[in-house]
Amino acid sequence: PFPSGRGIVYVITDRRAAGERSLIDIVHAALRGGANAIQLRDKDVPARAMIALGEALLPLTRAAGVPLIVNDRVDVALALDADGVHVGQDDIPADMVRRIIGPARILGVSVATVEQAQQAARDGATYVSVGDLFGTPSKPDAGPPIGLTPLTEIARAVDLPVLGIGGITVANAASVVRAGAVGVAVISAVIGAPDPEAATRALCDVAAQR
């Protein structure tokens, strides 16, 4: 299930941010550092390569008792028997995803407005992620950063866990949680960190503060 409570650090994989290093080793380190959820995000690779990466990550996430959530590809999530799926506003509509994956699996939806968040809740979302908060180099196709105000509005409007995403670092993570998020979703701050375990631990410490 999706982690309960606050102080959640949700780590999203990214081949580019990993550079020459092994994404599997980095995720392993993030789990040691206390990551509460892992998202398998692997754009622009064939489904079979994404499945191979997922098959390498699942034993690690299962051993850690942490959900592995697949970005965009609902079919890859089913093929892997992963714990959930995350979709954005250009992906398969969340209500269709919920029908495909059944009631038990985690369903995350990227939202930027209260309306999108309320729709996600009606569609059966387990959580929403709100962003791009601060501007991120990992998703160059995203729009301009929206800041923390929509996050606060969304956290008040829907009865779902809300994660902040987009340009989050140890320096600004506390502001995200104070704005109403149960935690932070990060790519570069962990995957691109010189020491991913220490980076995750530092984010966990900050996110757990109120």
Added chain:
Amino acid sequence: PFPSGRGIVYVITDRRAAGERSLIDIVHAALRGGANAIQLRDKDVPARAMIALGEALLPLTRAAGVPLIVNDRVDVALALDADGVHVGQDDIPADMVRRIIGPARILGVSVATVEQAQQAARDGATYVSVGDLFGTPSKPDAGPPIGLTPLTEIARAVDLPVLGIGGITVANAASVVRAGAVGVAVISAVIGAPDPEAATRALCDVAAQR
């Protein structure tokens, strides 16, 4: 179900080959011309756009009594409740796809060797397509053309309908059927034709000859 018998003309959509023209109108014309199956292939667009195209095509294919088969995205096929899925050697493995889509839906697999075709048969394929036969501009990432010999070997080795694909035109379609195929899969020859209905009808005529 997958069309039985010989003389099958299987038309694969391609936004680029359609150019400025409506892909929906072109598919409609191909169905009037006698196309026996339509594959929704829509690379490099978000899943939601692929679903929108599929939702526009399904009423046409259903009215024609012709299956709509979705390329690569098993989840899009499920979201659309399409008639089947087609996967290549880099996509989700066919046995996993069969598990996800259940026993009834059509499952097509791209193969280039007898071994791949036998594996597809074991994995639950409904049909295989063999290519690239003659070299095609529609799939620039494909390897060199394999010619008709593997098609004949595969048609003898597996008990599945075999389609030829790759650079097929009215001029060479007869050779593909004579080599052992139940029909031809085409992109440019129909989608890029000045008159898609006439182009499909001409292919049907040639493919029906033995």
